Amino acid sequence: MIVIAFCIFIASAAFLIPALKLNGNASLLPVAMLVALMGLSVILVVIDVKKALNNNEPHKPALQSPSRVVGALLSVFLFVTCVDFFGFYLTTAIFVPVTAYLFGCRSLKVLLASDVIVVAGIYLIFSVAMSKDFPMGSIW
Amino acid sequence: MYMDLISALPSVLSFDNFFAIVIGVLSGIAVGAMPGLSATMAISVLVPFTFGLDPLVALGLMAGIYNGAMYGGAIPAVLLRIPGTPAAVATSFDGYPMAQSGRGGFALQVAVVSSAIGGIASALALMLLAPPLAKVTLLFGPAEVFWIAVFGLCSIIFLLGESPIKGLISACFGIFVSMVGADPITSEDRFTFGQLELLDGINMVILLVGLYAMPPVIDLLEQPLDTKEAGKALKTESLLRSFPRMFHFWKTWLRSSLIGIWIGILPGAGGSMAAFMSYNEARRASSNPDEWGKGEPEGVAASETANNADTASALIPALTLGIPGTAVAAVMLGGLLVHGLQPGPMLFRDNPDIVFGFMWQFLFGAILLIFLGGSLATNSFAHLLKLPRPVLGAIIIVLMFIGVYSINGRMFDVYLMLGFGLIGYVMDKFKFPLPPVVLGLILGGFAEENLRLTLLIGQGQWSSLFANTTSLVLVAMTIAVVVGPMIKRRVVKARKSES
Numbered sequence: 001m002i003v004i005a006f007c008i009f010i011a012s013a014a015f016l017i018p019a020l021k022l023n024g025n026a027s028l029l030p031v032a033m034l035v036a037l038m039g040l041s042v043i044l045v046v047i048d049v050k051k052a053l054n055n056n057e058p059h060k061p062a063l064q065s066p067s068r069v070v071g072a073l074l075s076v077f078l079f080v081t082c083v084d085f086f087g088f089y090l091t092t093a094i095f096v097p098v099t100a101y102l103f104g105c106r107s108l109k110v111l112l113a114s115d116v117i118v119v120a121g122i123y124l125i126f127s128v129a130m131s132k133d134f135p136m137g138s139i140w
Numbered sequence: 141m142y143m144d145l146i147s148a149l150p151s152v153l154s155f156d157n158f159f160a161i162v163i164g165v166l167s168g169i170a171v172g173a174m175p176g177l178s179a180t181m182a183i184s185v186l187v188p189f190t191f192g193l194d195p196l197v198a199l200g201l202m203a204g205i206y207n208g209a210m211y212g213g214a215i216p217a218v219l220l221r222i223p224g225t226p227a228a229v230a231t232s233f234d235g236y237p238m239a240q241s242g243r244g245g246f247a248l249q250v251a252v253v254s255s256a257i258g259g260i261a262s263a264l265a266l267m268l269l270a271p272p273l274a275k276v277t278l279l280f281g282p283a284e285v286f287w288i289a290v291f292g293l294c295s296i297i298f299l300l301g302e303s304p305i306k307g308l309i310s311a312c313f314g315i316f317v318s319m320v321g322a323d324p325i326t327s328e329d330r331f332t333f334g335q336l337e338l339l340d341g342i343n344m345v346i347l348l349v350g351l352y353a354m355p356p357v358i359d360l361l362e363q364p365l366d367t368k369e370a371g372k373a374l375k376t377e378s379l380l381r382s383f384p385r386m387f388h389f390w391k392t393w394l395r396s397s398l399i400g401i402w403i404g405i406l407p408g409a410g411g412s413m414a415a416f417m418s419y420n421e422a423r424r425a426s427s428n429p430d431e432w433g434k435g436e437p438e439g440v441a442a443s444e445t446a447n448n449a450d451t452a453s454a455l456i457p458a459l460t461l462g463i464p465g466t467a468v469a470a471v472m473l474g475g476l477l478v479h480g481l482q483p484g485p486m487l488f489r490d491n492p493d494i495v496f497g498f499m500w501q502f503l504f505g506a507i508l509l510i511f512l513g514g515s516l517a518t519n520s521f522a523h524l525l526k527l528p529r530p531v532l533g534a535i536i537i538v539l540m541f542i543g544v545y546s547i548n549g550r551m552f553d554v555y556l557m558l559g560f561g562l563i564g565y566v567m568d569k570f571k572f573p574l575p576p577v578v579l580g581l582i583l584g585g586f587a588e589e590n591l592r593l594t595l596l597i598g599q600g601q602w603s604s605l606f607a608n609t610t611s612l613v614l615v616a617m618t619i620a621v622v623v624g625p626m627i628k629r630r631v632v633k634a635r636k637s638e639s
Contacts, residue, residue, distance in 0.1 A: 004570055008309065015316070015331065022330060025595070026323040029588045030330060033316045040309045047305065063569065065362055072361035073562070076354070076537055080558060083541065084551050096534045103361045103530035114531045118538065130192065132546055 001048040008041040068103070075099050087137030093119050144488075145267060148496035151196060152504065160197045161501055164204020165508050171205065172212020172228075174532065179209035180467045181356050184348040185536065187475045188543035195479040195494055200501045202475050203452075206468055207505035210448045211255035211513055214440070218247045227447035230415040234432065234439030247440050249382050252513040254393060254441040258448030259506025261397035262404065266452040266459075267499045269405075270488075273460040277485035282590040282597065283605050285484075287614035289587035292463030294621045296470075296576050304625070306572045313563075314580020315587075317342055324589050337552045344474045346544055346553050347581055350560025352471065353540050355568040360533035379510070389441045392422045396442045400449025404466070405456050418446030452502040459483055459495060462583065470578040477582065 012034045019030040063069050082091040096118050097111040126132040171182040182205050190198030213228030218235035238247035297307035320331045321341030332338040396418035403414035422442035423432045432439050454469040462484040464470040473483045481487055487495050544557045598604025
C-alpha cells in the first residue's frame with residue numbers, strides 16, 4: 001500500500017505543475033483535487049503503517065498467482081500493439097487460441113472452434129452487418 | 141408526469157425494443173451464470189456497441205442485462221456453490237444443499253420466479269417514486285445542483301467500501317479525470333499535453349471498459365475453476381406444475397421485495413446487502429429456522445427476490461438526482477450519457493418518452509425472466525459453466541478492443557483504455573472502490589460547472605452557495621452522511637471495549 005500511496009503522491013505532484021499554470025477559476029477544482037490526492041496518500045501511508053504496527057498477523061499477498069497476472073496483462077498489451085502493427089483480423093485469429101492455450105485450455109477442438117466462431121462472428125456482425133472498419137496494420 | 145408514463149408504453153412495445161429486452165435478458169442470464177463476470181462488466185462492455193442504436197433500444201438491452209444477470213448469478217450459486225454475482229452469495233446457502241439432494245431444478249425455478257417477482261416490484265417502485273421526486277428536483281438552481289453532486293459523491297464514498305480514505309482517493313481521481321480537456325467556461329486546455337484526442341475530454345466508455353472489464357478478465361485468466369459438477373443434467377418439471385408449491389412464499393416475496401427496494405434506493409448499499417438482510421429476516425420469521433442452510437427453498441426465494449428488487453429501485457436516485465445507488469446504476473448512468481442523456485431532473489422534462497420507456501423496459505425485463513429463464517433455458521445456461529475460462533477471457537479482451545475502438549476509430553482510445561484498465565486492476569486488488577471513480581467522472585464536470593455558475597451569479601461570493609434553505613438542507617444531509625458512519629463506528633468500538 002505504501003508503494004501505491006507513493007505513486008499517487010508523485011503522480012498528483014507531477015500534474016499539479018501544469019494545474020497551477022491554468023488561469024483563474026479553470027484551476028480551482030483541478031488544484032483542489034490534486035492537493036487532496038496528495039494529502040490523502042499521506043494519510044493512507046500513516047494508516048497503513050499504524051495498522052502494520054498493531055497487527056501481528058502474517059501479510060496476505062494481493063495476488064494468488066503473480067506470474068499468471070503478469071502474463072495476462074502482457075497478453076492484453078501485446079494484443080493491442082499487434083493489432084496496431086499487423087491488423088485486427090490476423091492478430092485476433094492468432095491471439096484467441098494462443099492465449100487460451102497458454103492459460104490452460106488444452107483441447108484442440110475447443111481452441112479451433114472458438115477461433116473460427118469468434119473471427120467469423122466478428123466479421124459478420126461488425127464488418128458486414130454494421131460496416132465497422134478495424135485497423136489493417138501499419139506494417140503492410 | 142404519470143401521463144407521460146402511459147404515453148411511453150406504445151414505443152416500448154415496438155418490435156425493436158422488445159427484441160432488445162429479450163436479447164438483454166438472455167445475455168444477462170448468460171453473463172450472470174459465469175462466475176467472475178458481472179452485470180456491471182457486461183453493461184460496460186456493451187455500452188460502446190449501442191452507439192448506433194436508438195437510445196431506447198440501447199437502454200432496453202441494458203435493462204434486460206441487469207435483470208437477467210441478477211438471476212443468472214443464482215445458477216452457479218445453486219449448482220457449484222460459486223455465486224455468479226456477489227448478490228447471489230446468500231442464494232448458495234440453501235440452493236446448493238438443494239442441488240446436492242437432487243432438487244437443483246426446483247431451486248432454480250424458485251430462484252427465477254422470485255427474481256421476476258422482485259424485479260416487477262422494483263420496476264413498479266421506480267415508476268411510482270421517481271416522477272414525484274423528479275418534479276421536486278426540477279425546481280433546483282445551480283447552487284442546489286452543486287450540493288446534490290457533493291451529496292451524491294459523499295454518499296458513495298462514505299457508505300460504500302470499508303475505507304473512506306480509499307473512497308475519497310477514488311472520487312478525487314474520477315473528478316480529476318473529468319477535468320481533462322477544454323475548460324467548459326473559458327475553453328482553456330487542461331491536461332491535454334498537446335494531444336488533440338483529449339480536447340473533448342475522456343470518453344466515459346473508455347473509463348468504464350477499462351475499470352470494469354479489465355479486472356474480471358485478468359481474474360478469469362489468473363484462477364482456474366472446477367466446473368465438473370456443472371455438466372450434470374438438472375431434474376426439472378414444468379414451471380406450471382411446480383408453481384403451486386411456491387405459493388406459500390408470498391409473505392417472503394413481499395417482505396424481501398420491500399427490503400430490496402429500500403436497500404436499492406439507499407446510495408452505497410447493493411444487491412448483496414439486500415439479499416443477506418432479506419435472508420436473515422425470512423429466517424427469523426420462519427417457523428422452522430433450523431432447516432435453513434440445509435436446503436430450505438424459502439431461503440432461495442428470500443435472497444433472489446431481494447437482489448432483484450434492488451435493480452430498478454437503485455435507479456430512483458440515479459435518474460432523478462444523478463446519484464447512483466449501486467455500481468451497476470453508475471455504469472447505467474454512463475450508458476445514458478453516451479446517448480446524450482444527462483441524468484437528473486432535466487431528463488424527465490426533456491426526454492420523458494425515453495426515461496419512462498426505460499422504466500417499462502425494467503418491468504418487461506422482469507416479466508420476461510419467467511419465460512426466458514425457465515427449465516430448458518436454465519439447463520442450457522448451466523452448460524455455459526463448462527466454457528473454458530481462458531477462452532472466455534480472450535474473447536472478452538477482443539470485445540473490449542472492438543467496443544473502445546468503435547467509438548472514434550482511434551488506437552489512442554484503446555491505449556487509454558489499457559491505462560485505465562491497469563489502474564482499475566490495481567485499485568481492485570488494493571480494495572479501492574471503483575464506483576466513486578465513475579461517479580466522480582459523471583458528477584465532476586457537472587459540479588464544477590454549477591459551482592462556477594453559482595459564483596458568477598453571486599459575483600464571486602462563496603456565501604451564495606449557502607444562500608437558500610434547500611442548499612442548507614443538502615449541506616446538512618452531506619454532513620450527516622460523512623459524520624454518521626464515523627459516529628456509528630466509534631459507538632460500536634466503545635461498546636466492544638465495554639463488553
